[in-house]
Amino acid sequence: MPTSKLIREVQALRERLDDWNYQYYVLDQPTVPDAEYDRCMRRLNELEAQHPALQRPDSPTQRVGAAPLDKFRQVSHEIPMLSLDNAFDEQAMLDFNRRLLDRLGAQYQPLEFACEPKLDGIAVSLLYRDGLLERGATRGDGSTGEDITHNVRTIACIPLRLRGAGFPGLLEVRGEIYMPRAGFEALNELARQRGDKTFVNPRNAAAGSLRQLDARITAQRPLQMCCYGVGQVQGGALPDTHFEVLASLQEWGLRINPESRVVSGIDACDAYYRELAARRELLPYDIDGIVYKVNQLALQQRLGFVSRAPRWAIARKFPAQEEMTRLLDVEFQVGRTGAITPVARLAPVFVGGVTVSNATLHNADEIARLGLRLGDTVIVRRAGDVIPQIVSVVQSRRPAGAAEIVFPQRCPVCGSAVERSGDEAVLRCMGGLVCAAQQKAAIRHFASRRAMDIDGLGDKLIDQLVERGLVENVAGLYRLTREQLLGLERMGEKSADNLLQALEASKHTSLPRFLFALGIREVGEATALALARHFGSWEALAGASEEQLLQVDDVGPVVADHLVQFFDSPSSMEVVAQLRAAGVSWPDLAVAAAELPLAGQTWVVTGKLEAMDRDAAKAALQALGAKVAGSVSARTHCVVAGPGAGSKLGRATELGIEVIDEAAFQALLARHGSAG
Numbered sequence: 168m169p170t171s172k173l174i175r176e177v178q179a180l181r182e183r184l185d186d187w188n189y190q191y192y193v194l195d196q197p198t199v200p201d202a203e204y205d206r207c208m209r210r211l212n213e214l215e216a217q218h219p220a221l222q223r224p225d226s227p228t229q230r231v232g233a234a235p236l237d238k239f240r241q242v243s244h245e246i247p248m249l250s251l252d253n254a255f256d257e258q259a260m261l262d263f264n265r266r267l268l269d270r271l272g273a274q275y276q277p278l279e280f281a282c283e284p285k286l287d288g289i290a291v292s293l294l295y296r297d298g299l300l301e302r303g304a305t306r307g308d309g310s311t312g313e314d315i316t317h318n319v320r321t322i323a324c325i326p327l328r329l330r331g332a333g334f335p336g337l338l339e340v341r342g343e344i345y346m347p348r349a350g351f352e353a354l355n356e357l358a359r360q361r362g363d364k365t366f367v368n369p370r371n372a373a374a375g376s377l378r379q380l381d382a383r384i385t386a387q388r389p390l391q392m393c394c395y396g397v398g399q400v401q402g403g404a405l406p407d408t409h410f411e412v413l414a415s416l417q418e419w420g421l422r423i424n425p426e427s428r429v430v431s432g433i434d435a436c437d438a439y440y441r442e443l444a445a446r447r448e449l450l451p452y453d454i455d456g457i458v459y460k461v462n463q464l465a466l467q468q469r470l471g472f473v474s475r476a477p478r479w480a481i482a483r484k485f486p487a488q489e490e491m492t493r494l495l496d497v498e499f500q501v502g503r504t505g506a507i508t509p510v511a512r513l514a515p516v517f518v519g520g521v522t523v524s525n526a527t528l529h530n531a532d533e534i535a536r537l538g539l540r541l542g543d544t545v546i547v548r549r550a551g552d553v554i555p556q557i558v559s560v561v562q563s564r565r566p567a568g569a570a571e572i573v574f575p576q577r578c579p580v581c582g583s584a585v586e587r588s589g590d591e592a593v594l595r596c597m598g599g600l601v602c603a604a605q606q607k608a609a610i611r612h613f614a615s616r617r618a619m620d621i622d623g624l625g626d627k628l629i630d631q632l633v634e635r636g637l638v639e640n641v642a643g644l645y646r647l648t649r650e651q652l653l654g655l656e657r658m659g660e661k662s663a664d665n666l667l668q669a670l671e672a673s674k675h676t677s678l679p680r681f682l683f684a685l686g687i688r689e690v691g692e693a694t695a696l697a698l699a700r701h702f703g704s705w706e707a708l709a710g711a712s713e714e715q716l717l718q719v720d721d722v723g724p725v726v727a728d729h730l731v732q733f734f735d736s737p738s739s740m741e742v743v744a745q746l747r748a749a750g751v752s753w754p755d756l757a758v759a760a761a762e763l764p765l766a767g768q769t770w771v772v773t774g775k776l777e778a779m780d781r782d783a784a785k786a787a788l789q790a791l792g793a794k795v796a797g798s799v800s801a802r803t804h805c806v807v808a809g810p811g812a813g814s815k816l817g818r819a820t821e822l823g824i825e826v827i828d829e830a831a832f833q834a835l836l837a838r839h840g841s842a843g
């Protein structure tokens with residue numbers, strides 16, 4: 168028999184673990200280090216194993232049940248789980264508001280609405296009896312769903328027992344189970360490594376994870392739930408408004424969406440829609456719109472339902488991020504380093520707010536992964552500013568005799584041989600600088616804003632210069648004459664003079680920019696900066712041995728190899744000599760690395776930054792002397808965290824490391840004269 172002291176210890180451990188879970192999963196405020204949590208969990212497991220009499224189904228240890236099921240039981244929903252009417256534009260929202268006021272009476276203007284993100288997941292019902300989780304079920308067809316109790320019990324943010332007091336004896340909570348994007352990416356990465364099939368999107372991954380007969384599989388999936396309403400309620404009362412119901416659910420230990428808000432009037436609904444649409448990509452999960460609900464429950468009651476949807480709620484949908492279209496053709500583009508990239512030509516389709524007619528296919532592996540053939544119907548995804556991607560092939564719509572996609576045997580631009588080196592997935596044109604495509608791409612890169620910043624030297628102009636044989640490589644740019652320029656299409660005197668002036672101005676540059684502009688493989692902005700800072704001058708860098716190059720932060724064997732090849736190549740050195748002869752110059756870096764303001768410090772950048780991308784933030788930190796690391800450790804000096812920051816931020820908080828947001832980061836850069 169366990170002693171009363173043991174019983175008290177077990178109870179205390181459970182309470183502590185429940186509290187920590189609540190703080191972590193529901194309130195999003197982690198309070199204990201993982202190690203402490205694990206220690207308590209181990210101790211509780213140990214005590215329960217030693218004293219089976221102490222085991223309880225709602226103990227935090229009891230999330231994964233025993234044997235897998237052989238089939239799902241059916242569940243009928245006492246109160247049907249409804250769907251929502253959709254609104255696709257502002258007019259449909261105004262019509263919705265008008266219908267409500269027509270039924271209720273004009274004195275209710277402005278109506279109060281609860282606004283919630285419409286999560287793209289799986290609708291579920293959780294039944295709590297006397298505070299204990301009794302059953303979890305899918306929506307199914309709305310009146311009959313499947314019993315997934317064994318699976319929902321494994322989801323950490325779903326309480327096995329409600330917290331506090333005041334909840335009804337029977338409470339059915341409804342909400343959406345979904346997979347956050349980061350978890351989805353990680354899950355797919357794991358699947359790829361194991362050679363398993365990947366999931367098409369987070370919604371499918373969530374659905375697949377819940378449709379498991381073996382809860383041990385579900386337990387390994389990064390699932391979450393947000394609750395958005397109630398079904399059956401007996402033996403207790405709920406507050407008068409939807410929003411207060413949500414607040415009660417949260418107090419009882421259920422997760423609700425922190426973005427939920429109450430607004431007054433339909434115009435404020437639109438403002439909320441715009442605000443969330445703008446932040447959509449920054450949220451850690453996929454949403455496909457906003458759900459608006461009349462906040463007063465008494466008014467909801469009066470409004471009632473039409474067929475399958477309530478009159479008191481509506482879903483305003485965002486423009487779809489995925490659409491179906493047809494693959495018309497695949498073209499092969501040759502990049503700066505000769506990499507041959509297949510590009511899909513698509514029947515134009517409106518997706519993610521723009522018309523898309525091209526999508527990159529990356530490489531042969533990607534085409535094989537998709538199993539893509541010419542003429543296929545495909546799902547195209549464009550989220551935010553991300554370039555459009557083909558996410559899958561609709562197999563059932565494949566036309567008879569659809570041809571395989573064949574990679575070219577020779578460079579489609581210059582006819583040189585193509586090669587696949589080592590275990591690289593990419594195919595490369597071996598033509599080097601004789602390949603017009605590589606010439607053009609090298610010049611475009613050289614002229615770009617973050618490289619030599621040659622204003623007015625656009626893609627069309629570069630095409631003409633190369634095609635007419637006026638410029639073969641970047642050094643040729645500085646030999647262009649006014650007469651040559653005036654002979655080009657769409658080139659007036661003013662533009663020609665401006666371009667010559669921009670070329671002249673670009674000659675005064677910096678060593679990091681120049682190094683980056685040369686387009687040496689794998690030498691991005693951050694590496695160029697690290698090299699320039701380490702060696703201080705072109706001569707020191709060009710003369711460095713492979714061992715010396717490897718001393719530089721950021722430089723590994725691959726980069727060092729590309730650098731050595733570049734400096735050993737007579738034709739590359741000739742181009743550099745010509746550039747310098749034309750007057751391209753830079754001051755050597757005067758400030759010794761050790762004197763820089765952040766010298767000796769290690770920083771980490773995580774989450775999404777608004778004003779600059781992460782590479783630029785990294786480069787800015789390195790320019791101030793900091794080392795930028797990929798993970799947080801005890802040696803980290805400071806973490807810059809943008810929205811969506813995840814485990815790194817958690818780790819930093821745990822270790823008590825300073826964390827600053829983007830505004831503070833920009834202020835720091837401004838103080839050191841290097842903002843933007």
Ligand code: IVH
Nearest residue numbers: 249250251283284285286290343395458477
């Ligand atoms: S309320 C009677 N609120 O959207 C009200 N649904 O198209 C029924 N959904 O099956 C649902 N987020 O899976 C509601 N905040 C939210 C929601 C939401 C996502 C899903 C839910 C439902 C579907 C209706």
